[in-house]
Amino acid sequence: MVTSSLFTTPAAPPLLACKSGFNQAPLPVHMRFDISKSSQLSNGRLSLPGFSCIHQESILALNPDSTVKPEGRVKIFSGSANLLLAQEIASYMGMELGKINIKRFADGEVYVQLQESVRGCHVFLVQPTCPPTNENLMELLIMIDACRRASARSITAIIPYFGYGRADRKTKERESIAAKLVANLITEAGANRVVSIDFHSGQAIGYFDISVDQVYGQPVILDYLVSKNIPSKDLVVVSPDVGGVARARGFAKKLSDAPLAIVDKRRQGHNISEVMNLIGDVKGKVAVLVDDMIDTAGTITNAAALLQQEGANAVYACCTHAVFSPPAIERLSSGVFQEVIITNTIPVAEHNYFSQLTVLSVANLLAETIWHIHSDGSVSGMFK
Incomplete structure (x- = not known):
């Protein structure tokens, strides 16, 4: 001890x-699914x-x-x-x-x-x-x-x-x-x-x-996504803002060169953002939102709502760092996401767990x- x-x-x-x-x-991985199978495939282990x-x-x-x-x-x-x-x-x-x-x-x-x-x-x-x-x-x-x-x-x-x-x-x-x-x-x-x-x-x-x-935390998340066996033809990778396009493009290439979409937003102030429009097609697709961090979750939640309006079948959020400043948990657990996939670079308190949350170990x-x-x-x- x-x-x-x-x-x-x-x-x-x-x-x-x-x-x-x-x-x-x-290594422990907190998932909302049956961990026995998923942990054998991912569990933070890298396919490198x-x-x-x-x-x-x-x-x-x-x-x-x-x-x-x-x-x-x-x-x-x-x-x-x-x-x-x-x-x-x-x-x-x-x-x-x-x-x-x-x-x-x-x-x-x-x-x-x-x-x-x-x-x-x-x-x-x-x-x-x-x-x-x-x-x-x-x-x-x-x-x-x-x-x-x-x-x-x-x-x-x-x-x-x-x-x-x-x-x-x-x-x-x-x-x-x-x-x-x-x-x-x-x-x-x-x-x-x-x-x-x-x-x-x-x-x-x-x-x-x-x-x-x-x-790069990307391989850990990619490994887990691949284990879900989502058909590549049904995937579209989405950047929640213009600044994250390079990150999302690299992510898309690793997912069988999936198509890319971009959410254009206008930030009104610190920790406040407004989604304006979507560049790309997500209708009938499984949209994977990719960002480096989630802070108050305003950007990524607004982006998810827009993707649903544009006809996405399901929306996944993937990020490395879960800062989770209030009111992030309320926004992320509101039902707009099929799953929120993060890593444990930042510890998440147990009282902040919600049913859609998946934590992968780095x-x-x-x-x-x-x-x-x-x-x-x-x-x-x-x-x-």
Whole structure:
């Protein structure tokens, strides 16, 4: 058991044997369907070339062909933002989370103490900067600082969801570019590398002066959609706004080059959007709305309503990051969606579950990314 003043890490679930001869822990996936069949097909597992089960002992000792740095030891620590995801990552790698004490003082200040040595270790810190964004960001910075002062050989910040990612440019006079500021803070704290899933925009990667690996959550969702056996001739992929066309086009190509439709909207203000018209044909089709995140769900719900008006037989919503700010749950559970498919980059509280919600795990994806980084492998090559 790994304990702290904020949370308790449960013991790793029992390990299952896999084809490679190493061990892999089963990962929970919350679905509204019978999980037994779906979990065998998807369960967050990637249909990507070169992926296999891995085990930390094999990385460091048993695999004679491994290119892992022989002097390096890997340690994974979790912040309080998404402890379950971090536990799943560690379990997949046959490891336990590092022992860390994180607490809040009476005045709200964050206290972090590593409870084991990291001297000479390659440290991976799992902490999305999701709501409460400022608290989780500050916690990450202090975790990085603690590892740096404890003489870690390298520090990689695993940030499944990068908060402030939407503040990536000036849209009005005298605005801050908060994404750049956050990148500077993480760098100055002492991180050597950042890993994140589906940045809101490409320019955010360039704001860092350290190495950045962007991991794509798309294969996890695609794998699950393929398991549903929807005929390709019945599919149409829809971007809920013009800015997401490139993302939706890439998604459509992976779904047997499905046709593409675009919802044109006019945003009236922050967290308020208005759907105007549809570009493309969805009549009689199964429409798959694709976006990187769902915040208040105004954009994607209005888009779904428009698709129904235009004759779509069913509407699926697919996104990587489920921010779910109010009134997102009310909108998403209103009946306009056949299914809402998300990943667990951000934890979803149980009281926010609804019957159409499906949560897929990205733990395997991040575990494989850690393996590729530590073995000096190509992260981008995972997606080719």
